[in-house]
Amino acid sequence: MIEATRYEAGSPIEVSLREAFNLLEPQLRPPFPLKILTQSEYLNLNKAILYGILCEPHMANVHIKHLHGKVIDGYSFFTNTLTEVVNDLYKKLIDSAKHQLIWVTTEMVCVSAMGIDGLLVALLRQIVAGDFSEGNLWLCSKLVSLFLAKWDSLLEEEPLVLTSALYTFLRLLNDHYRLSGNSRFEVLKQMEIDFCVRMLREQFHLSFKIGRDLIRILQDLVYVPEFQPVWKDLLFNPGEFKTNEFHDISQLYLSRTSSRYFLLRITPEMETQLRFMLTHVKLGSQKRYQAWFAKKFLSTPERETLVIDIVRFICCSHHPPNEIIQSAVIPRWAIIGWLLKSCRKNHVEARVKLALFYDWLFYDEKVDNIMNIEPAILLMVNSIPKYVDMTQTLLEFLYILMDNYDVGRSNLINHGVLSAFCVLVGKGVVHSLDVLTNCDALSPFLKQRLVVLLSGLNANVPKVLQPAHTVQSLNSPEPSSLQYQLSSNGVPGTM
Structure with a gap:
């Protein structure tokens, strides 16, 4: 069922399924025994049938008919166990077992099994962006075919x-x-x-x-x-x-x-590793964990687009509690800074920055979570003075977004960005923006643009945000190599 190295410990879910199959194998061949099962016997039979479907393709139709005849819980336990197999074992399954997994998933869709949505989501998570291997493209093809074929259901x-x-x-x-x-x-x-x-x-x-x-x-x-x-x-x-x-x-x-x-x-394995780094690894001790992660998940140039998804996940799905934020654990902004530095293609780097700033453009305190916008401001502030080029490029990119992302709705975007700055200071994520406006290493234009930007809030901005001096109206910046403009047909954000 799975490919395991000689010294690798057995997976608990695989061991459980195999033991159930070995115990009940005589009962999996027709004619099936007619008896009322206890709860424990019913669960073991589900496990045995699932193992048989994955490991005995020639008997799959027999096993599924057996399951249909015995099911009493709307297939809930069977489907949830399938989901566990996908989450914990998919990468280790032999090819024939993967084929059977898709086959039995289709069967579960046909009978409207309870928990089928969780199973389909688990399978979607196993498709890796930037991976053009035969196995990854096969899974993608099978799943999109399934969704098209079972559309109505x-x-x-x-x-x-x-x-x-x-x-x-x-x-x-x-x-x-x-x-x-x-x-x-x-x-x-x-x-x-x-x-x-x-x-x-x-x-x-x-x-x-x-x-x-x-x-x-x-x-x-x-x-x-x-x-x-x-x-x-x-x-x-x-x-x-x-x-x-x-x-x-x-x-x-x-x-x-x-x-x-x-x-x-984000695959479950990626999620586990990212959450481990952001929960247990101390700032200053992260290099070997980052190197391992990069080797495991970002080893080829095509995989670079994964960084976009990882940054969006870190900003919007991993929100550490206060005890982690206040500890020595590596913060989210530091991981994002490392990921940005790892980008080799300009168009990927721009999409990563968009993933970092996207919620800024439309921020509404009543709807949005401040944790989604926190990493960007902390990355800019904490990159001074050692990595001021990071601060400079991020601020420049934010201005270009404001000017060009959707010109027809620039008022909406300006309001979102201003609201983001206001909330970040008002909630104490940063005590003041003086660290940016008074930074000698930053371009004078960027600092002046920030002062003008903040002055637009007028009475709605806390005094700590109010610029000390007004500045003359500024011309639009000359975009650097990271131009982010509207396409000729007016679509927002094309590169």
């Missing part, structure tokens, strides 16, 4: 899982669309496009539930012909989506994305 029984699939495939499509020269890639890309466009066109009321990060990942696909009409309607013809509550793209901007969507792009 899922829409009726588990509609929200379709939003998880949409977020996943939009994000993956940005990587996959760059592939060319292989007919298998073309088939996969077309299936991903078909699913995503169908969701956006036919089920926009569900797609809308993703919130503002739907726009962030969709903007990376503006060059894909099938998405260009979608973009035009989002910006100019919102009525085309036939969703009563949707009247303007600003409604998406102002809708915070749930943290569960960011978990979709």
